[in-house]
Amino acid sequence: MGFKRGLSKVLEHEGWYSNDIRDNGGETFRGISRKWFPKWSGWVIIDTYDNKEHLHNNKELEEAVESFYYAFFWVKIKAHEVEDEFIAEMIFNFSVNIGKRATVKKIQRILKVKPDGLIGNKTLAALNSSNSAEFIYHFILEIVEFYVQLGKDQPHYLRGWLNRALSFYYDYERLT
Secondary structure, eight states: OHHHHHHHHHHHHHOSEEOOTTOTTOSEETTEETTTOTTOTHHHHHTTOSSGGGGTTOHHHHHHHHHHHIIIIITTTTGGGOSOHHHHHHHHHHHHHHOHHHHHHHHHHHHTOOOOSOOOHHHHHHHHTSOHHHHHHHHHHHHHHHHHHHHTTOHHHHHHHHHHHHHHHHHHHHHO
16 A cells, blocks of 8 residues: 555656756656656657547556656655655655655764665665654655755755655645
8 A cells, every 4th residue: 555655745846758958867757757767668658649638547557656666765865664654654644756866864973874865674674673654754845845955956856856755744734
């Protein structure tokens, strides 16, 4: 259940097709950047469309997006091994947006685990035994600080990034 709900939240923030010249990732579909992931199978499908508005409701493309996020993010950050589903979904979301290594280092810094950027047994054990509420609040603060710094170079995206971070805060507050 966690992956599907987590993916839904990622896609809510990532939107559809974009080719904004201000975006460091360049051309993107559902948050997948052609610049960073040029061999993603979905680009072949996208390139067959002259009008990118018609990409909605393409089942094959939706499956490619889901497979990509599951294999490249959910499994690689071991979200399926995180006991708290909300935390798993949250770290998945920010791994997509700021990168796996940066996300894991933030987790490790909060948990006082050696910050090597890799999710291993020590990081998982510390995460699974941490106070969930305390971890969530600290993690969101780390993300907000990151976005504020990033926003100095790309101020036009700052509001959306902060909304993304705060959406997890508000979701957690509603759950508790």
